[in-house]
Amino acid sequence: MTIYSREDLSWTSDLKETFDGDVELQDEQGHAMRMELEAEFKVGEQRYAVLRRPGAAVGEHELYHVSSSTDGEISITTIEDDDEWEDISELYDECTLPEEL
Template sequence: MTNYSREDLSWTSDLKEAFGGDVELQDEQGRAVRMELEAEFKVGEQRYAVLRKPGAAEGEHELYHVSPSPEGDISITTIEDDDEWEDISELYDECTLPEEL
């Protein structure tokens, strides 16, 4: 398990600049699913997106890899590694939850 800290994360805005506040993904059946862009950031060289289904409760989000291509296209893919997903999810929560006084 990798231990990340707030200093490892840098906020980005590539998806917001390209698509606005919503992105469209395809589900397993090939149907379009609209997701709200909650946040995007980079840890090391890997970029991530935090997406939420419309109407989902606060804190109910999904994490994805974001990969720009040399042609300028942006792909959004599922994080397959459970440990990576857990590490990045904990880091995002740490960076977005208010610090305790």
């Protein structure tokens, strides 16, 4: 169960403004892979990106940390902590799935 609620999340648009919807990441072997920006948001001071591989089904997404250096360069990195990934994934699903009536 997530430790966050909808009120903890605020939507952002830094990546959309910078990359216009597509983000290029490098895998562990240094190969470039294009990802589609599905959403971006902030929880507390931590920023997150929801990315999807081209052709992936809706709901098949990956979560990443987003940070900026002092000179404004944006960095997108893997979320290493399994508990954090699970909490943020649940929060994102809660905020994007329709509320039950």
